[in-house]
Amino acid sequence: MRISKQKHRKAERIELVRLKREQREQTLCFSSRPFVLCGLPVRQLPKGQLLYERRNGHFVLQVTGHPDYGVPFGQDRMVPIFLATLAVQQQSRTIRFRSASEMLETFGMNKGGKEYRRLVAAFERTFGATIFFGTDTLTSKAKIVHRARFNFFSEARVWYNRANEDCVLGERYENVIVLSDEFFEEVTAHPIPTDLEAVKLLSSAPAVLDLFVWLSYRCFTAGAKERIPIFGPFGLVQQLGAVEYGRLRKFREKLQQWLSAIRRVWPECPAKLDGDGMYLWVDHATAIQPVVPSVAE
DNA sequence: ATGAAAGACCGATGCTAGGA
DNA sequence: TCCTAGCATCGGTCTTTCAT
Numbered sequence: 001m002r003i004s005k006q007k008h009r010k011a012e013r014i015e016l017v018r019l020k021r022e023q024r025e026q027t028l029c030f031s032s033r034p035f036v037l038c039g040l041p042v043r044q045l046p047k048g049q050l051l052y053e054r055r056n057g058h059f060v061l062q063v064t065g066h067p068d069y070g071v072p073f074g075q076d077r078m079v080p081i082f083l084a085t086l087a088v089q090q091q092s093r094t095i096r097f098r099s100a101s102e103m104l105e106t107f108g109m110n111k112g113g114k115e116y117r118r119l120v121a122a123f124e125r126t127f128g129a130t131i132f133f134g135t136d137t138l139t140s141k142a143k144i145v146h147r148a149r150f151n152f153f154s155e156a157r158v159w160y161n162r163a164n165e166d167c168v169l170g171e172r173y174e175n176v177i178v179l180s181d182e183f184f185e186e187v188t189a190h191p192i193p194t195d196l197e198a199v200k201l202l203s204s205a206p207a208v209l210d211l212f213v214w215l216s217y218r219c220f221t222a223g224a225k226e227r228i229p230i231f232g233p234f235g236l237v238q239q240l241g242a243v244e245y246g247r248l249r250k251f252r253e254k255l256q257q258w259l260s261a262i263r264r265v266w267p268e269c270p271a272k273l274d275g276d277g278m279y280l281w282v283d284h285a286t287a288i289q290p291v292v293p294s295v296a297e
Numbered sequence: 298a299t300g301a302a303a304g305a306c307c308g309a310t311g312c313t314a315g316g317a
Numbered sequence: 318t319c320c321t322a323g324c325a326t327c328g329g330t331c332t333t334t335c336a337t
Binding site: 005006009043044074075109110112114115118203204247248249252253277 | 302303304305306311312313314315316
Binding site: 207 | 318321322323324325326327328
């Protein structure tokens with residue numbers, strides 16, 4: 001049997017993810033609740049569609065895309081992760097990073113011209129988008145909506161929109177993004193640690209990535225066995241960023257495949273479909289192992 | 298037993314990401 | 318810049334399950 005180079009490389013990276021987990025040497029990055037509880041679209045939305053809504057229980061995420069750039073999708077989900085990670089690390093609304101290649105490097109992506117262009121497009125879509133994230137609770141009579149509407153940043157000086165201004169030779173550029181209060185508050189109040197090595201590995205499989213990040217969070221917070229509906233208004237179909245399938249069983253089939261992809265990087269993941277395929281069972285588990293206190297060196 | 302619905306498997310397609 | 322591999326999606330179809 002022939003193994004492609006890509007497959008081989010992937011297998012090695014899977015091995016690395018597992019090894020680092022076992023040895024408790026994981027590197028962390030951070031995500032944020034809006035994008036853990038609800039998924040951005042996996043594929044580009046049809047032309048002209050600028051509004052996207054997902055739901056997780058009573059949490060609702062609405063993303064409104066900029067008319068020129070559209071709604072973020074696919075690999076764009078790395079941008080909020082990158083921003084959240086920097087916000088947590090730097091503990092400041094004002095985050096700085098040296099270069100675009102720093103982000104590409106962080107997530108193990110190539111650094112060709114194509115990748116830079118893709119990254120710029122991802123930033124444009126993300127920064128152009130407006131986010132609504134909040135809860136709606138159905139009380140006896142009225143539907144009460146608590147929502148925060150925000151952009152990701154209030155100010156940005158980044159490489160691609162800085163053409164010619166203050167280009168003093170020899171001065172080192174720094175990319176500066178001032179996160180909006182809302183996003184910064186959200187991220188610092190609820191940072192969601194995630195295994196960076198796994199995120200890198202799954203960066204080209206957006207649907208699997210979302211499910212993995214959510215499951216590692218969901219299993220961590222689960223006290224015991226819990227049952228999550230797959231269909232219906234509070235089901236996974238409303239949460240994940242996949243399209244609405246013509247055949248319901250397609251979604252279930254896909255879910256199975258995504259779960260087995262997750263088990264390859266996280267064999268102990270307890271998530272399982274039940275016999276009827278109407279529910280996903282989760283249980284307490286930790287995709288992120290606490291760091292072993294290191295012996296004095 | 299029979300038909301309907303769901304599951305499992307296959308291959309094609311359009312698009313994206315990775316690699317040389 | 319070009320070619321290949323991979324991902325999400327869709328439709329086809331055979332098999333299994335299940336209620337009648």
